[in-house]
Amino acid sequence: MSTIVVDGGFATGRRLHPWPVRIMHWTNAVAMIVMIGSGWGIYDDSVIFHGLHFPPSLRIGSWAAESLLWHFAAMWLLALNGLAYLTYGVATGRLRERLLPIRFADIVATVRDTLRLKIAHDDLTVYNAVQKVLYIVAILAGVSQIVSGLAVWKPVQFSGLTALLGGFQGARLIHFLGMAVIVGFLIVHVALSLLVPRTLWAMLAGGPRLRAPRAGRRP
Amino acid sequence: MISSFRPAKRPDPAILDAHRGVIRALERRLVRRGLLRGGLSLGALSLLTGCDLSDDSAVGRALRAMSSFNDGAQAALFDPNRLAPEYPASMVLKPPIFNAYYNVEDVKPLDGDRWRLEVAGLVTDKRAWTRQQIAALPERAMIIRHICVEGWDYVGQWSGVPLRAFLERVGADLRAKYVAFRTADDYPSSIDMATALHPQTLLATKYAGQTLADPFGYPLRLRTSTKLGFKNPKWITAIEITNVYPGGYWESRGFNWQSGI
Numbered sequence A: 001m002s003t004i005v006v007d008g009g010f011a012t013g014r015r016l017h018p019w020p021v022r023i024m025h026w027t028n029a030v031a032m033i034v035m036i037g038s039g040w041g042i043y044d045d046s047v048i049f050h051g052l053h054f055p056p057s058l059r060i061g062s063w064a065a066e067s068l069l070w071h072f073a074a075m076w077l078l079a080l081n082g083l084a085y086l087t088y089g090v091a092t093g094r095l096r097e098r099l100l101p102i103r104f105a106d107i108v109a110t111v112r113d114t115l116r117l118k119i120a121h122d123d124l125t126v127y128n129a130v131q132k133v134l135y136i137v138a139i140l141a142g143v144s145q146i147v148s149g150l151a152v153w154k155p156v157q158f159s160g161l162t163a164l165l166g167g168f169q170g171a172r173l174i175h176f177l178g179m180a181v182i183v184g185f186l187i188v189h190v191a192l193s194l195l196v197p198r199t200l201w202a203m204l205a206g207g208p209r210l211r212a213p214r215a216g217r218r219p
Numbered sequence B: 001m002i003s004s005f006r007p008a009k010r011p012d013p014a015i016l017d018a019h020r021g022v023i024r025a026l027e028r029r030l031v032r033r034g035l036l037r038g039g040l041s042l043g044a045l046s047l048l049t050g051c052d053l054s055d056d057s058a059v060g061r062a063l064r065a066m067s068s069f070n071d072g073a074q075a076a077l078f079d080p081n082r083l084a085p086e087y088p089a090s091m092v093l094k095p096p097i098f099n100a101y102y103n104v105e106d107v108k109p110l111d112g113d114r115w116r117l118e119v120a121g122l123v124t125d126k127r128a129w130t131r132q133q134i135a136a137l138p139e140r141a142m143i144i145r146h147i148c149v150e151g152w153d154y155v156g157q158w159s160g161v162p163l164r165a166f167l168e169r170v171g172a173d174l175r176a177k178y179v180a181f182r183t184a185d186d187y188p189s190s191i192d193m194a195t196a197l198h199p200q201t202l203l204a205t206k207y208a209g210q211t212l213a214d215p216f217g218y219p220l221r222l223r224t225s226t227k228l229g230f231k232n233p234k235w236i237t238a239i240e241i242t243n244v245y246p247g248g249y250w251e252s253r254g255f256n257w258q259s260g261i
Helices: A019-045 A064-092 A094-099 A104-115 A124-153 A159-164 A167-195 A197-205 B013-033 B035-049 B058-077 B131-135 B163-169
Strands: A010-015 A209-212 B118-121 B140-147 B153-162 B178-183 B189-192 B201-207 B221-224 B236-242
Touching: A019 A064, A019 A167, A019 A197, A064 A094, A064 A124, A064 B058, A094 A124, A104 A124, A124 A159, A124 A167, A159 A167, A167 A197, B131 B201, B140 B201, B153 B163, B163 B201, B189 B221
Parallel strands: B118 B236
Antiparallel strands: A010 A209, B140 B153, B153 B201, B178 B189, B178 B236, B201 B221
């Protein structure tokens, strides 16, 4: 947090969430929901965990063929948008500056709090630490889904990758668990944004304008 | 490091005070019900995108267009020289798993002596083949993983004439786009020529060293290591080489045609 210069700057006009971030966020939201709902339809055709299946009302696609069509259409949106997001985040420095650094003690504390579902805090800076960890987990889970998805989709063309993930069924299990992580993130993420609607509005309208730091005040 | 992404003015922590009661109540509810109950809201969201995929709907057309695009993407990904992993004989499942669009009790066994394999389309030699003539062709065995589009899999040992050897024998136009199959159980199917020429694509006549049993396609079926299970028609009665897209049983019902793995 010491990298922020709170006062003494001049308005640059740049928003908290620049327009590329907002477009990519909502594109990702649509792609993720389609991937999850259609993935549930595909999963139900041959379940991994006996007794665990998703009700038809939660699936996208009225049967497996439709779910597969949705899944393999939305995968391009998810992968290309995700690639654009990571490229943008690295090129502009946004990812590093928003998500790093995280001290080990912070990780331990935030994971403990998250496991206790202690998602609201008196101190907003601690709340932001939870967000940091969750966003990093969500990004890594998204990357993992692309990789394990390739291993499930092309276990012959990418046979080395599939073997690395424990074979076809191993890759399938990892793909399922990655989904579970993302759905878990989504529940917390949506709940918090609804509880603090200003964050939701910021992702739509851009949020508060930022101020450029005054020269010579590097932390 | 100076960031232009951080807000100059931090959010006022007091914003939470107004919602404190709601936040605490939600925490208690989440703890009491467990996280899974929260999945219902996601489901409600996904319902908004649920569409009726009738043939003439815009959504249906868009999805089928994407499926065609994926056919091309998979053809580009396909490496004709890459062999699927093979496995030790100890892993072979006996008997294999039966799967079709009907139950195993409804299998209609073929008479191997009366059976003929017809050859049609872009070939120089259209004579029909008997079982004995097929058996006289060079044979290859492979122990490969069968992967079903549904998600299950098993390892099986298949033997038969490589489709490439058969196509060369009948003088097929190897630059044609498609190899199509007709079967005794009304299960039309087709594959791309690149897959047909792959060394692990066989016209299989044996499983685990024994003549194919009736439920698994006796006397002749396709077995390719680079496609999903449903792309392997059983009880083949005719092969046609063509440049006209032949489709297939499940493909006409919405499954992806290429379905390469």
